[in-house]
Amino acid sequence: MAAKTASTDTVKKRSQIKAIWFRYKKNKLAVAGLILLVVLILVAICAPLIVPYEKVVEQNLMERLAPMSGAHWFGTDEYGRDMFARIIWGARYSLALGVGSIIISLIFGALIGAVCGYVGGKLDNIVMRLMDVLLAIPQILMAICIVAALGQGAFNLLIAMSASTVPKFVRIVRSSVLSLKQEEYIEAARACGTGDGRIIYRHVLPNVMGPIIVQATITMAMTILAISSLSFIGLGVPTPQPEWGTILSENKSQMRYYPYLCTIPGIAILVSVIAMNLIGDGLRDALDPKLKN
């Protein structure tokens, strides 16, 4: 019996994912976005195979501000560091920070939101008032405050970005849970004597995942922009680490005569954010066919 339920479960899950994928792949732009993102992630993962890290930080003043050439595909910056290496390794920082912070805030946001929405009462009231306060501060300002407190650095930036996105997810998850709570299958599960934790984990969360995933992809795009902005104004990843925003900030003084030093990292950010936005739009249409009609 148990085996049978498990197998129907997996069949159902697979067919649901298949149905979503079927709708998703009809959207050509969304597929293009997905391919772009996969390529970017591969570049980020394989960075050590493409160029060694030494090239990222190695200063060679003899070759400072060298133009684009076979030896330096994207030229070199004012310290003679190879721009190609910095951009490739920059993918690691920018994407890892963006993806990482969304995963962290998603986990916390989903947990807090689901518990608040499901339990309700005083706990819900207190937590939501706190979230109201946190949501009243723009995300980037909140992140700036946290970075100011913790100090500059990639890890601190990760914490700051995650913490400042949590309230948003709490709100979305909570409202979805509230609308689900009265559904009959939740009531049925409760009537069967299922514990609250299991109901939240097995029945509530899987059913609210759709809007959350869409929101997460779009927020990820915004987070990557915010991370590069913070790095640009000098409150994010410090030099010589090659985050794209940091690279732009380093090179802005050379913009007059070496514009490509600023153009290339900007295009890198632009491309990854476009990819995420396309995926977000595609997922929204695929996960919620009602919206499209």
Place this chain on the structure above:
Amino acid sequence: MLKYIVKRLLILIPIVFGISFIVFAILSFTPGDPVMNILGNGADAQAYEAKREELGLNDPFLTRYFNYIKGVLTGDLGQSWNYNTPVSAELARTIPKTLMMAVLSVGLMLLLGLPIGIISAVKQYSIWDNLSTAAMLILTSMPLFWLGLMLLQKFALDLKWFPATFPTDGMGTWKHWVLPAVTCMASMMASLVRTTRSTMLEVIRSDYIRTARAKGATEKRVVMKHALRNALLPVVTLVGLNFGLLMGGALVTETVFGIYGVGYLLVNAVKSRDVPLVMGSILFVATCIGVVNLLVDVLYAYIDPRLRSQYVTPKKIKGEEE
């Protein structure tokens, strides 16, 4: 209505205090010594202690917070640790520039975004619609500071149409504001176009639009009079939201163009750990956002009579019906 506004203003108070408490706590419980920052590493112990006492850093956290709030309530935002000037004076110096930037970019966004959104919706799937959708996608995905740098490179340094630097004092001329306003409004415009387009599309398919057409109203009248007015509600939210955010959120644009506005002030204050200045700017931004949100809600009632009933207590409606 008045009751509603007063109620909302009352709700704003705990939110602003909550924010101030959280930010104050974050800034207080962090490693690093603000006194060392101010005096430098070579300071002797006596001067160090005196400075700590002067700034009230020897008091417990809650005492410090209450002292600060007591000051705020009497209109004293404290002294900036780094500049030794009153925080209110620094804010007074920077607010006009930020306000100018917000007004200009929101105005420009409406001027460009609304027509583009309307055209996209009315001529759905035409070449204009596709072009604008693609352009807006690129604009939302573009880092603002990068766009600012590119505009500076092209229009200030290459073509020399606009000045590349912003005067430290005074408001500059209109030429100084063109590039910052364009940069600032870029991503906002993209979301405005998207919202206008999607709400217009929804409205255009509704029955009353068909009725208007059946009555023989001209297309222009149908779009401008019947459709646009009904599609305006989400647009008002968006404008309000952006305006509120801009009061502090223009920090990236302000940094790129060197405009000494609230955002710039805040970033510098954060970098140098100037707690009173950070607190003052954050309080200002939070209050602005709260007030603008309230204004948006009130404006709703004027645009959409259906919503007005929500602000009136049920009893009164009953009375009106009788």
